[in-house]
Amino acid sequence: MRTKNYIRGTACALLALLVLGAAGCAQGEATGEHTVAGLEALDEGSYSEALELFEEAIADGEQQVLAYRGLGLAYMALGEYEDAAEAFEEALANTDGRMPSNTEDIRLYLATAQYQLENFADVISTCTDILDDSDTGNADAYFLRGASYLAEGLTDEAAADFDAAVALVPEDYDLYLNIYESYSNANLSAVGVTYLQTAQSLKGDDTEYYYNQGRIYYYLGNYEEAQKMLITPVEEKYEPAMYLIGKVYLAMDDYTHALAVYQQIQEEFGQSAQCYNGLAVCAIQMGDYDTALSYISLGLSLEGTDGKQELYFNEIVAYEKKLDFVTAAEKAEAYVENYPTDEAGQKEWAFLQTRE
Helix, strand or coil: CCCCCCCCCCHHHHHHHHHHHCHHHHHHHCCCHHHHHHHHHHHCCCHHHHHHHHHHHHHCCCCHHHHHHHHHHHHHHCCCHHHHHHHHHHHHHCCCCCCHHHHHHHHHHHHHHHHHCCCHHHHHHHHHHHHHCCCCCCHHHHHHHHHHHHHCCCHHHHHHHHHHHHHHCCCCHHHHHHHHHHHHHCCCHHHHHHHHHHHHCCCCCCHHHHHHHHHHHHHCCCHHHHHHHHHHHHHCCCHHHHHHHHHHHHHCCCHHHHHHHHHHHHHHHCCCHHHHHHHHHHHHHCCCHHHHHHHHHHHHCCCCCCCHHHHHHHHHHHHHHCCCHHHHHHHHHHHHHHCCCCHHHHHHHHHHHCCC
16 A cells, blocks of 8 residues: 555646646736636636636737647646647747747746656657757756657666766755655665765755755655754744645555644645645554545646546545545546556556456
């Protein structure tokens, strides 16, 4: 069963979230009615609505670069990466030499979608185009190209790109964590740890500093130190820190405190797939499988794809714990179709086939 890794995220998933966080940055440039409304829907997390609005913008001949860009972002948020890549390619086809910043921006989104599709050669090509046309470099492009090199087994090239990214943004904790996860996914965690150790040496004394140091200790598996670092930001109800302390409690098998944290997060900040997943894991560990399935259902009903892979996985676990192997097998079969590279899912599917 997945307990320690229940709320994991790949390096690219983290980067995709960062990219989507900047979805509205072009809003000031947009003038078309549907395009502006689509960007607002993206900012609000209403991705299906945004999709319809950008399609209307394209049909009405509004600014095609921004409309296709927005369409790609909406598709990416919904996990439709092939459609996202096609939309970004259409956006690029409508750019010209007077739009260098837009071109770089869209290429980065395209590379992110390509990475999610595991089209690593395409990512390398797209990121090389970004870097060849950049006078100052681009840390995200270096990271994505490095992660793709690593996935292709080109470790020297990957290290060079990761180091180039760090040189550009030496105090970016997200970058260090993304690099670590890339190495971890390639079974080279010992190499990735060196980047976490570099991040540990960064100085600071504000809320985000303590939160970020807590993140580093969490990834290093030092949960007691992570707890200590998170005391201040959790007391200040800093939302990311509250999610992280929930993960720390889960990693320590302290399900009572974890449950209380996730309930508090729901009260303070509203619903999220990640929060429902945390609640579901607590319920599973406490033997309350029907409640876990209820939490999972609520999480899966939310829009978007962020956090849902773990919900789908833990849905299999809950049915397995209920000894409903037929339903668990059905869920596992669907899971491996949607996430074919997930080894834990493949193992669950293989095991459940022996129980039918």
